[in-house]
Amino acid sequence: MQRNIWTRFIGISFLLAGALAILYSRPVLADSRWGANYFPNIELTTQDGKTVHFYDDLIKGKMVAIDLIYTTCQYSCPLETARLAQVQKMLGDRVGKDIFFYSITIDPKNDTPAVLKAYAEKFHAGPGWTFLTGKKEDIDFLSKKLGLYSDPKLSQDGHTPHLLLGNEPMGQWMRNSALDNPRFLSQMIGDFLDSFRNMKPAQGKENTESAAIHLDPGQYLFTKKCGACHTVGQGDKIGPDLVGVTDTRNRDWLMRKIQHPEQLLAERDPITMALAEKYGNVNMPNLRVSDDDANYMIGYLVSRTSELQRQAQAQNAVTKPAGGAGGMARPNQ
Numbered sequence: 001m002q003r004n005i006w007t008r009f010i011g012i013s014f015l016l017a018g019a020l021a022i023l024y025s026r027p028v029l030a031d032s033r034w035g036a037n038y039f040p041n042i043e044l045t046t047q048d049g050k051t052v053h054f055y056d057d058l059i060k061g062k063m064v065a066i067d068l069i070y071t072t073c074q075y076s077c078p079l080e081t082a083r084l085a086q087v088q089k090m091l092g093d094r095v096g097k098d099i100f101f102y103s104i105t106i107d108p109k110n111d112t113p114a115v116l117k118a119y120a121e122k123f124h125a126g127p128g129w130t131f132l133t134g135k136k137e138d139i140d141f142l143s144k145k146l147g148l149y150s151d152p153k154l155s156q157d158g159h160t161p162h163l164l165l166g167n168e169p170m171g172q173w174m175r176n177s178a179l180d181n182p183r184f185l186s187q188m189i190g191d192f193l194d195s196f197r198n199m200k201p202a203q204g205k206e207n208t209e210s211a212a213i214h215l216d217p218g219q220y221l222f223t224k225k226c227g228a229c230h231t232v233g234q235g236d237k238i239g240p241d242l243v244g245v246t247d248t249r250n251r252d253w254l255m256r257k258i259q260h261p262e263q264l265l266a267e268r269d270p271i272t273m274a275l276a277e278k279y280g281n282v283n284m285p286n287l288r289v290s291d292d293d294a295n296y297m298i299g300y301l302v303s304r305t306s307e308l309q310r311q312a313q314a315q316n317a318v319t320k321p322a323g324g325a326g327g328m329a330r331p332n333q
Contacts, residue, residue: 036055036060038145039054039055039059039145040054040055040138040141040142040145041053041054041055041056042054042134042135042138042139042141042142043134043135043138044058044104044132044133044134044138044139045113045132045133045134046113046116046130046131046132047113047114047116047117047119047120047130047131047132048113048117049113052132054142058100058102058130058132059166059168060168061168061169062099062100062168062169063098063099063100063165063166063167063168063192063193064099064100064101064102064164064165064166064168065084065099065100065101065102065163065164065165065166065189066101066102066103066104066146066148066163066164066166067080067084067102067103067104067148067161067162067163067164067178068103068104068105068106068143068148068159068161068162069081069103069104069105069106069131070105070106070107070110070111070159071105071107071110071111071115071116071119072107072110076159076160076161076178076179077161079161079179080161080163080178080179081103081119081123081125082123083178083179083180083181083182083185084101084103084129084163084178084182084185085123085124085125085126086182086186087182087185087186087189088101088125088126088128088129089126090182090183090186091186091189091190094190094193095126095127095128095129096126096127096128096129097128098193099128099189099193100128100129100130101125101128101129101130102129102130102131102132103120103125103129103130103131103132104131104132104133104134104139104142104143105131105132105133105139106139106140106143106159108133108134108135108136108139109136111133112133113133116131116132116133117131119131146164147162147164147175148162148164148175161177161178161179162175162176162177162178163175163176163177163178163180163185165188165189165192167192174192174220174223176188188227191227216300217293217296218296218297218298218299218300218301218303219300219304221293221296221297221300222297222300222301225287225289225297226242226297229284230242231243232300232301232304232305232308233304233305233308236279238279239275239279239284240275240278240279242301243304243305243308244305245301245305246298246301246302246305247305249271251298253271254294254298255291255294255295255298257272257284258289258294258297258298259286259289259291259294260286261283261284261285261286262283262285262286265283
């Protein structure tokens with residue numbers, strides 16, 4: 001799944017640390033209502049002194065990336081802001097057009113619009129990236145609704161650096177570490193944007209009884225943890241296409257591969273060694289995946305493989321003459 005040479009390691013290791021890392025136990029807002037009835041429409045102020053409302057002006061009808069920062073932070077915030085600046089550069093003019101970046105201070109007493117403006121300039125923040133302040137109680141409430149709040153006592157910085165990606169029209173939200181490699185983050189954001197390009201917004205979300213946000217946890221975990229190096233039915237990437245892997249590998253081996261890949265490598269497990277040789281010795285790291293999350297991921301691989309097999313059979317029934325054989329080839333995982 002991941003790791004080798006530094007160049008490759010950048011596209012892989014961190015890419016994987018985020019990619020096999022799209023494994024967050026579930027979508028941040030998975031059990032909540034979404035849309036205007038969920039998100040607080042609090043009043044915020046931009047680095048340019050403009051008054052805006054969180055839902056109406058910042059996220060409604062948009063795809064967004066949101067993080068929490070404060071300008072006197074000594075540890076995580078400078079790094080997450082610098083990395084987001086790299087991501088913005090990689091995404092180019094998509095920022096401000098396809099997706100909007102928002103950095104919200106958790107220290108509004110100190111972080112006035114002028115202070116935030118100087119901070120944005122320091123990190124060369126470009127168009128489409130807005131820095132915001134407001135009332136402390138409003139920002140705390142918002143951060144909890146977004147799943148970005150953390151107990152200030154639990155870290156040196158007083159918060160945990162997360163990046164929240166959201167597609168408000170589709171009701172899809174995903175949380176990732178804001179400290180991931182910028183190449184991974186830009187790829188993840190690009191994939192997130194492209195995956196919804198041709199989809200239509202959910203109907204009826206403006207009703208009083210808004211639909212809940214739904215995302216299969218196994219799909220979410222696979223996309224976040226594994227999607228940078230693997231596909232299911234779309235061909236090899238850095239690692240093998242995993243379509244059909246649950247048919248060709250037993251469950252105990254899959255659980256160990258997901259949870260303790262370094263052990264299989266140390267034991268010189270024949271399958272692991274063959275995969276390492278085939279895929280340039282890019283080895284999967286231990287991402288501390290829980291039993292539940294590993295089971296969710298395996299369940300997704302089973303259901304996705306079955307879905308692709310059904311699609312292939314339906315296509316064969318249309319394109320093949322009666323009695324013709326057909327099926328979906330499985331790569332050698």
